[in-house]
Every structure is written in structure tokens, then in C-alpha cells.
Amino acid sequence: MSTLTRGATDGRAATAPAPAPARRLRGLAWLVVRQHRTALIACAVAVVLGAAWIAYRRGAMLDTLHGAGWPAKPPSEVDGNLLNRIINDLGSMGSSLAFLPVLLGVFLGAPLISADLENGTARLVTTQSVSRTRWLVWKVGFALLLSAATSGILGLFYAWWWRSAGPFAPDDWLNSPVFAVTGPTGVATALFTTSLGILAGALLRRTVVSMAGTFLVSGFALVAAEMFRPLLDSPRRLAYPVGAERPALLDHVVVVDEWFGTASGKLYGWGTCAHDSSPEACRSALGIVDRVADHYTKDQMAGMQWTAAAAFTVLAAALVGALLWRARRRAL
Incomplete structure (x- = not known):
């Protein structure tokens, strides 16, 4: 009984080439x-x-x-x-x-x-x-x-x-x-x-x-x-009396603009009456009673x-x- 050996020629075993490593990206x-x-x-x-x-x-x-x-x-x-x-x-x-x-x-x-x-x-x-x-x-x-x-x-x-x-x-x-x-x-x-x-x-x-x-x-x-x-x-607005101290809140927010305001809500620029000989009297004549600060808070x-x-x-x-x-x- 004879046995056939596949892959063998002239007594030497055939060696298959090593498979190339598979690439993960193709x-x-x-x-x-x-x-x-x-x-x-x-x-x-x-x-x-x-x-x-x-x-x-x-x-x-x-x-x-x-x-x-x-x-x-x-x-x-x-x-x-x-x-x-x-x-x-x-x-x-x-x-x-x-x-x-x-x-x-x-x-x-x-x-x-x-x-x-x-x-x-x-x-x-x-x-x-x-x-x-x-x-x-x-x-x-x-x-x-x-x-x-x-x-x-x-x-x-x-x-x-x-x-x-x-x-x-x-x-x-x-x-x-x-x-x-x-x-x-x-x-x-x-x-x-x-x-x-x-x-x-x-x-x-x-x-x-x-x-x-x-x-x-x-x-x-x-x-x-x-x-x-x-x-x-939109910035938030805080008004406080002209003679009052600046609120501590404004030290921890982003102030983008400041105004002077009247009791009716009319706003004047921060430099209003700045060059007048009596700024306080000038602002009082305009009806200014508040300072107004437009600001952004951190939660915005x-x-x-x-x-x-x-x-x-x-x-x-x-x-x-x-x-x-x-x-x-x-x-x-």
C-alpha cells in the first residue's frame, strides 16, 4: 500500500508563503x-x-x-x-x-x-x-x-x-x-x-x-x-442710586456699558454733565437719579x-x- 504525500516534491516539503498581516484600515x-x-x-x-x-x-x-x-x-x-x-x-x-x-x-x-x-x-x-x-x-x-x-x-x-x-x-x-x-x-x-x-x-x-x-x-x-x-x-441691566456704593455684583460680571438714568427710565451717556462746572446740579436738573450698568453674567x-x-x-x-x-x- 502506498501513501501519497501532497506538497512534497523530490523529498522536500513545500513551504507556503507566510500570509501578509491584515490591515485594519482598507x-x-x-x-x-x-x-x-x-x-x-x-x-x-x-x-x-x-x-x-x-x-x-x-x-x-x-x-x-x-x-x-x-x-x-x-x-x-x-x-x-x-x-x-x-x-x-x-x-x-x-x-x-x-x-x-x-x-x-x-x-x-x-x-x-x-x-x-x-x-x-x-x-x-x-x-x-x-x-x-x-x-x-x-x-x-x-x-x-x-x-x-x-x-x-x-x-x-x-x-x-x-x-x-x-x-x-x-x-x-x-x-x-x-x-x-x-x-x-x-x-x-x-x-x-x-x-x-x-x-x-x-x-x-x-x-x-x-x-x-x-x-x-x-x-x-x-x-x-x-x-x-x-x-x-442681550445684556442684563442693573440700576442703583447715584449716591449709593457700586454693588459688589458688578465686580464679578462683564460690564459692557454704563449709563445715567432718570426715574422714568430715560438713559443718558456716562459722560453726561462731566464737563459742567457743577456736574451734580446738572444731572439733578435732568432728573438723573440712577446709575445703570449693562452686564453679562457667567450663566449666560x-x-x-x-x-x-x-x-x-x-x-x-x-x-x-x-x-x-x-x-x-x-x-x-
Whole structure:
């Protein structure tokens, strides 16, 4: 009886080639991640280093405050130089994070399509079995997801630091970076600037030109948004007698305007009768009895942030929609 041995020739066993390791990402997902791995690594490094730095600065701040006797000692008795240093540290880091969306738009959004147009990758990919719209959706989705994750994680860490400062955090949250960085505002702003950069790259078709245009337009848009920020909600109004002391409440809110008011509710500017020889008599003749302060309280911050985020998200959606509409009508 003979036995047949399969896979053996001339007494030597045949060895099958080792199977290639399976990739977790396939198709366009693998292509997009592979193509933009530098941006992915850069954002990951920025998140890790930024989060580590915020955690370090927060710990140093709390150690210093505890060494100064807080919270057993009331905040009013803490050294003023320490308070200024905390405010400066929070403002410096917040300003850096507020500029992050511009960087994401310039270095992530602008080269996303323009680089492919310059080196011919866009034409190569879209002549394969992948449709132009599907390729764009994957590219844009990757960039927006990366942008949102980067700004969102760093915004959460900054909010954690800002809340830890407690009574030492700046009261003027409306004009400080905390409004633009924390909550949904930072993520929505990054989505807008990244979408702006992507559309600029598709229209201008040159990477350097697209980056420069994105920097200018996004910077102007963020400055304009900061100027219109007080319009996101109506300020609250507090009236108190002219001769009375300034209410303590106004020391912990964002005062945007102050007036003189009559008993009937008529308002006069803060400089009314300031140059008169007898300001008090002048104001009395006008019937002025109150001082009026228009202000925003901290409980209005969340609603104003969501309103700003909604506006930036709508703009981002419009920019992405314009890109996809253009891609369907004509070749890149």
C-alpha cells in the first residue's frame, strides 16, 4: 500500500508563503490615513504636549495657591502678584489655543486638496474606480475629524485648568480666550477654518497661495466674530442710586456699558454733565437719579457659546457643501 504525500516534491516539503498581516484600515480609509500621516502625527503630538503642559501648569498653580493659604485664606488676602501671574498664565495659554484653529486651517485644510492638485494625485485617484465625490468625502471627513479632535481635547484640558482657578480666574470671560477655546466654540471654530482652507485649496489650486489666503481670511473672520460676540445675547441691566456704593455684583460680571438714568427710565451717556462746572446740579436738573450698568453674567456664557458654535458650524457646512457642489459640476 502506498501513501501519497501532497506538497512534497523530490523529498522536500513545500513551504507556503507566510500570509501578509491584515490591515485594519482598507480602501480609502487606508489611503487617506497613509497620505496624511504627517498631519495626524503632528496633531497627536500637539495634543499630548499641550495636555501635558496644561496639567503641569495647573498643578503648579494649585501648589502655589495652597502654599499661599488658599482655600483656608479668602481670595482677597492672597498676594496680588500671585493673582496677576495666574491670570497671565491662563491668558497666555488661552491665546495660543485660540490661534489653533487658524493653524489647523492653514496647515491641515489648505494643503488637503491643493497639494493633490499640484502633484497630480487628484487626477490619478479620480481616474480609478473611486468616484470624485467619494474621494472628497473621505478626505474632508478625515480633516474635519482630526481638526475637531485636536481642538476639542485641548479645549477640555484648558477648561479643566480654568475651572480649577476658581475665584482667581478672570471675570471678563467675554473678552478672554476662554470663550473661544472652551465648550463647543473651539471645535466649531476649527471646523470652520479647516473647511475654509479646504475650499481655498480647491479653488486656488496652489498650496502656498491657499495657505496664505486661509491665514488672512480666517484671521479676519475670527477678529470679526470677537467684535460681534456681545450680540449673541442681550445684556442684563442693573440700576442703583447715584449716591449709593457700586454693588459688589458688578465686580464679578462683564460690564459692557454704563449709563445715567432718570426715574422714568430715560438713559443718558456716562459722560453726561462731566464737563459742567457743577456736574451734580446738572444731572439733578435732568432728573438723573440712577446709575445703570449693562452686564453679562457667567450663566449666560454657555448659551452664547452654543450660539457662536452654531454659526461657525453652519458656515463650515456651507463651505463643504460648496466644495462638493463644485466637484460634481466640474473636474478638479
